[in-house]
Amino acid sequence: MKPLDSAPPDTESRRPVERGASVPEGVSREGTRRPAGEDEGDPKRGAEEDPRERVNRRWNEILQETRVAQTGIQILFGFLLSVAFTQRFERLGDFDHRVYVVTVVLGAAAIGALIAPVALHRFLSGSQMKDEVVAVAGRFMVCGMVLLALTIGCTLLLLLHTVLTDLLAEILVGTVMAWFAAAWFVLPLVLKMRSGRGVD
Numbered sequence: 001m002k003p004l005d006s007a008p009p010d011t012e013s014r015r016p017v018e019r020g021a022s023v024p025e026g027v028s029r030e031g032t033r034r035p036a037g038e039d040e041g042d043p044k045r046g047a048e049e050d051p052r053e054r055v056n057r058r059w060n061e062i063l064q065e066t067r068v069a070q071t072g073i074q075i076l077f078g079f080l081l082s083v084a085f086t087q088r089f090e091r092l093g094d095f096d097h098r099v100y101v102v103t104v105v106l107g108a109a110a111i112g113a114l115i116a117p118v119a120l121h122r123f124l125s126g127s128q129m130k131d132e133v134v135a136v137a138g139r140f141m142v143c144g145m146v147l148l149a150l151t152i153g154c155t156l157l158l159l160l161h162t163v164l165t166d167l168l169a170e171i172l173v174g175t176v177m178a179w180f181a182a183a184w185f186v187l188p189l190v191l192k193m194r195s196g197r198g199v200d
Contacts, residue, residue, distance in 0.1 A: 055130050062117055062137050069114050069141070073148050076155065077107040083158075096161060103154035110151050113144035149180045 049057070080103060083089055092100070117137035124133050153173055160169035 055134055058134050059121075059130065059137075062134065062141060065141060066114055066117055069144060069148060070111075073107060073110050073114060073151065076151060077111060080104050080107055080155065092162070096158060099154055099158045099161070103151060103158060106147055106151040106154060110144050110147035113140050113147055116140040145184060149177065149184060152180070153177045
């Protein structure tokens with residue numbers, strides 16, 4: 001005789017998901033429940049993704065990173081544009097004027113690189129080129145980050161050069177740029193080499 005409190009087998013959680021159907025959060029396409037704590041960046045998770053899911057995930061990650069970088073460069077660029085209309089700007093020397101011009105050009109180039117992924121997606125949407133768009137957008141992101149770091153360094157040089165001695169301003173700017181290089185580029189490369197994993 002079957003016990004009254006016996007639960008029926010959980011057939012829903014084991015049923016495979018039909019191709020093209022939406023997959024509930026926490027469930028793989030095979031219908032099995034994903035382990036708790038297994039996030040998007042987990043290499044085990046990548047084995048369960050089909051190519052379309054993987055490229056969509058990478059594109060969403062690029063969009064999130066782009067939003068963060070764009071906010072910073074847009075605020076900085078707005079500040080740089082306002083500097084040219086202040087009274088003190090006319091009293092700056094030739095060196096400071098040249099640094100300002102270089103800084104504005106670098107800032108504009110950084111904005112162009114960081115917005116390029118959006119333009120790529122808009123113009124190539126529906127052309128079945130998502131893999132190429134994601135790959136090129138990732139390179140634009142790296143280029144934009146380099147230009148953003150150089151823009152910040154030139155901005156610091158312009159500001160510190162007006163309140164400190166030339167040597168002290170250059171030392172401080174060099175220290176900050178070394179910190180950016182270590183935190184933004186060297187550390188990720190070191191972690192990648194230690195893990196032995198390829199680029200996602």
